[in-house]
Amino acid sequence: MPTPDRTSLAEIVDAGRGIVELGGLSKLTMQAVADRVGVRAPSLYKRVRDRDALLTLVAEASANDLADRLEASDGSLGALAHVYRSFAQRHPEGFRLMFAVDGAEAAMARASVPLLRATSEIVGPDATLDAARLLTAWATGFVNMELSGSFRFDGDIDQAFEYGLERLVAGLRAG
């Protein structure tokens, strides 16, 4: 006798995203997810292999979300950088998870397409990959340090971001 489904994979991943954004990775327990979707913890294993697989799914959902917003921008380097940073500020835990977890590479690759397009216009085809790595590394490092409070409180962080973006573009054009 079949039982009607009491939840779904999408609902579970959504619950995971909500919990992690609310309380950080350590609050993302199978029990917490089960509570939120109205089921007992063992039932989750019907849809998800284990907690690690759930983390990967949450990271992938974040990466796809980010990719959508980057694609919806005007595609300029400045726009991409600002969308990237504001996504990280709005979804700090999902953003962190994208880099902390293995298996989200495909979704991350999607997010880098608009960047490759923008950099190739500035530096030409030969340096596109190196330039994109320079920009991603900077933006990712900057935002991660901002999120983790590494910047302390002295100085204007918005201004530091604009300064970095400006000097980077200058450096790329000088090449």
Next chain:
Amino acid sequence: MPTPDRTSLAEIVDAGRGIVELGGLSKLTMQAVADRVGVRAPSLYKRVRDRDALLTLVAEASANDLADRLEASDGSLGALAHVYRSFAQRHPEGFRLMFAVDGAEAAMARASVPLLRATSEIVGPDATLDAARLLTAWATGFVNMELSGSFRFDGDIDQAFEYGLERLVAGLRAG
């Protein structure tokens, strides 16, 4: 009747560093540390408040280690960047922990002194902080992406690092 000490805080922190470097953060359990220093897990709480405090101590030890090596370099921007990257490659888990943990700020500040000195020579006093943040963000982001395998395998990663360093210096000088 006093009992002779069977371990010490330094030994515990060292054990923590060894374990985390060997098997990642998830293997750094109180039990594993206790086993390594030859004591039962509850005894660790005589020297360390809890696991989080131990993580902070491990992160601080890493940051001080890094600061020592940066200070021992010739102080040029290129030397600092290469020392930074090679430290991360040799102690990937300790490096990650420095940014993942709260409370290691003082030790991290020590590590940034040589960088501030080098950048102020290039961009002058007004832009020193912004420029140092640009460089740290880039180097940290680059190395983290390298460690987490975000760069995939296409392209030459060493060359991408040199390219980034060169373009950054060009951008700073153009200011």
Next chain:
DNA sequence: ACCTGAACACCGTTCAAGT
């Protein structure tokens, strides 16, 4: 076919009792 309670291994942490 999905859901559950019960169970197991493991972990962080506390504490009374030992020396």
Next chain:
DNA sequence: ACCTGAACACCGTTCAAGT
């Protein structure tokens, strides 16, 4: 003064038994 066994709460995961 440090160390320990015992205990507790919590977590991930498995599985036989329910519907």
